[in-house]
Amino acid sequence: MTTPVPQASSQTPQGAGSTPIPSPLPSRGKAGEGSNTTLGTFGVKSGLAQMLKGGVIMDVINPEQARIAEEAGACAVMALERVPADIRVEGGVSRMSDPAMIKSIQDSVTIPVMAKVRIGHFVEAQILQAIGVDYIDESEVLTPADEEHHITKHNFKVPFVCGAKNLGEALRRISEGAAFIRSKGEAGTGNVVEAVRHTRAVMGEIRRISIMNEEELYVYAKEIRAPFHLLKETARLKRLPVVNFAAGGIATPADAALMMQLGCDGVFVGSGIFKSGDPATRARAIVQAVTHYNNAKLLAEVSENLGEAMVGLNIDAGLKGGRLAERGW
């Protein structure tokens, strides 16, 4: 097997984020012979998100935490230098993490490793794709690099997850190429109220559009600034066309099960695990809560004796670090 693996078109750097038309997808097989395999299709991007469903994705800052997360049953880890709670306290500009630190986490676990880039920072995304991360989070938790444009995510082989507060925002991100959506919540607060607000907004809008006729859908697409074809597809499916997780402020097994019962496909837990008293036990309890989210008896069992939860913050005008969910356009 010495067949060369052709890379993406040589004129456009793969995932440059600047081409108006998605560059041709790279393929394996004999060069020039119309190969019959394709890398980085939307199918494999959204497919990986489907494999993460019913699971918990945990923020980790070093290989030791990543191993604890894997042993506790995380279906993926998010590698970052500071969890959102620390970003709030310390302030300053938050950027993509050091690739060496991300690689050390990739080497320590077998589950997918995700990492965050700033909104609009397509070069950070090119770097993460080059080191082979499994998913990129174009995240409002980091300081935005662009106050108008998000990354053109179709141009990348690596898939992207993006946050959304409502249906219009979710569909705009999908139209840019996001293969996975999460609520924004209010990261680093340990307060689930915003994740509930965003999830209820999306689910409620989907219920409303599912009974609209085509004329009404045209008007609604205009109102919420969503592409019509994606809105129509969402109405037909009665759900988002990609996987939808809860994120932002989830701190307990009950929080996780609440988000699942509201209709989410899985949860991200950021600061909630490693800012708590007993991360390994809490992580495992949240993993079980997501699988058995309808089983109150089991939820009661796993909620016992978890130690201190992370300190929760009220989301008001005095919130240190401000409202991260407002970032994104």
Place this chain on the structure above:
Amino acid sequence: MMPAAAPLNSVTVGVLAMQGAFAEHQKVLSKLSCKIKVIPILVRTNEDLQKCHALIIPGGESTTIALLARLAGILDPLKEFAKTHPIWGTCAGAILLSSQAVGLKKGGQDLFGGVGICVARNGWGTQVESFEAELEVKGLREGERGFHGVFIRAPVVLSFLPQQPDDPPIQVVARLSADVVPPLAGLDIDPSIKTDQTDVVALRQGMHLVTTFHPELTKDNRFHEYFVRECVLPSVQASTR
């Protein structure tokens, strides 16, 4: 522990619902039209498992699925179930059905076993190596039409393990064509393990079926129909005779 004398006009096929793409399998099964009615159920407890004539282990993260199965107390029942009932493992499910696996997390993980193969977890690398490919499959309905294989951080079948005299033979159901088999990712594989079957992406041993790709992510239900026709029905008929 067969379900109480189920009349043979329906079979119950469970989908292990610990984590992963179980809803997709359930949806395909619920729309399947076969010689016999297929009733799909989600399996989260041993009680659920005992209602099933057969089981599908979906794609997901095999470490997570194995841990949750142990915590839910169905790890040993699953191993027993595999001895007497058909199981189909897709992707993570293929890893869990294998007798041996490499590239596992530090300290290894639980496998349910049942199929005498050695697989490599994420054998072709990370998500950026995930791909789609057309496959020629033996035994599918409308076999002249290829099957679209979706490979996501897929496990790789490295080799077939030496068989015991009473083990059923391993039958290859689909291979990748030689010019599109990706190179193995830089895995630490013990030299005693052969790597001569890396093009095999679907296989059967006895009543078990293994696919390293995801038929449940396509609109093509022929693999589900194949599993019911070739694995589930013969097994149910044999046990009620």
